Amino acid sequence: MMLPLTDPLLLVFVALLALTLGSFLNVVIARLPVMLSRQWTLEAHQTLALTSSTQTQTQTQTQTTYNLLVPRSRCPECDTTIAWHDNIPLVGYLKRRGRCAQCQGHISVQYPLVEAASLALVLWVVWLHGLTFTGLAFALAGLTLLTLAVIDLRTLLLPDVLTLPLLWGGLLYQSTAHPDRLAESVIGAAAGYSIAWGFYWLFRLATGKEGLGRGDFKLLAALGAWCGWQSLPLILVLSATAGAVLGIILQLLLPRLRGAPMPFGPFLSAAGMLVLLGGDRVIELYYTVIGLSSI
Template identity: 50%
Template sequence: MSFVQILAATPWLAWTSAVVLGLAVGSFLNVVIERLPQMMHRAWQAQCAELNGEAPAHERFDLAYPRSHCPACKHPIAWRHNVPVFSWLVLRGRCAHCRAPISVQYPLVELAAAGLFAACLARFGVSWAALAAMGFCAACLALAVIDLRTSLLPDALTLPLLWAGLFVNLWGLFAPLSHAVIGAMAGYGVLWAVYWIFRLATGKEGMGYGDFKLLAAIGAWLGWLSLPLVMVAASLVGIVVAGGLLLLGRIRRGQPLPFGPYLAAAGVAGLLGGDAWAKLLAW
């Protein structure tokens, strides 16, 4: 009996595996969220140095090195202090070495990943579709948080997500392949057109190219038929959130806000929505 068959025959083990995997992946996503923008910044600095005829820095910095450490005191984090959620609670959100506060983002991302993985299992059962959906949700979660923090949607995440969507739909896992290809094209093209219409009308940039690539990736996963509802849902939620922040005085009128988190959330909703999402499409 294969491991997949064991999971299918043992529901409690399947649910436990999904949650534990989600917590572990969420812990890794925190590393991606923290380091990938820094890696991009260092790459830009190296390119500028080369253009200026300067020697670029050769200090290694990637997702694996240096090892996890406290952002404040740089002290390496012991394995027992790196257990998802549990360690943060035991340490009461502070570094074990210098007692500097540790952002609540870390346990929240881990819990969000665990919840999304459990939702994928509930939606697709023990299957390859569930595993693929977990990958999609993990990428969208990382992109949403990075965009919220930095207003960046890294190509290192959006482009592999797009190609992964086309790959899984070679077998029609979530949409027919023709729908996935058209979805990728339409997802990029629609926002590209909106960008240029807005820029020509106002002289300002309304969004970044990362938003085009993210919607193209969502189209590759869900197919072109889901794109109108994804766009409407993302736009409505974005308007409501922006209006609330404006009323609360948290932002100024005309201040740019990231659109990626709303696109990512709508994409996840489209993937996990099932019959409810299909009914909205039909309506």
């Protein structure tokens, strides 16, 4: 049953929930790579059985609690804990005009942008699918893709703790909502992984460089699970074209970027979001172009 969002109170509730989720995504984006890096350092030291001062230093570093809940948000410049009223999604940033209340240090525009993108994404999905199982599933998938895109942009990482649940989530969603399309979804996951893996090795053998990261294999597998194997060519063409065009423009404008590795995850995520959340028109247009009958 589809619950249309005609009730203004319900709409406000969904919008507030979306902004709160956006604020949480900012925490994940900022902290998850640091948490993973700490864990890898600790594991590396344990594996290499390093002793003396290096180990003590690492232990002190990794023993202070640092997760998605602790410590509270702090200013990156002066380390002051940010007051709750300055931490309200969008409002806090606008109120302080992007500056820390204590030291007037610059706060990244990424925070309000991720919150605004989460709000737009959730409202768009709910407008298309209402408060349904599909609406909930697509909103979660879209928010995960947004998180992955920003993490990859900042750190060139696509953490397994996000790509793998996204993959399983896609298979589970299809098996529950569209059992008749489960095969397309499973083939999509396997094909997505294999295509990215094949491209990685071909590129590596031809140029000696890594054209894709290993996280991209799992991300394309997840998109295959959510969208079905038929959508993979569209996702690949869209992401590769967007990546190439933006890459050329950036290198022309900023020559210092020449030769710097460029993340592909943001382009895959954006193309995946467009196909998954773009509604039936995108898919119908695509099927018309490639001559498949719409499902």
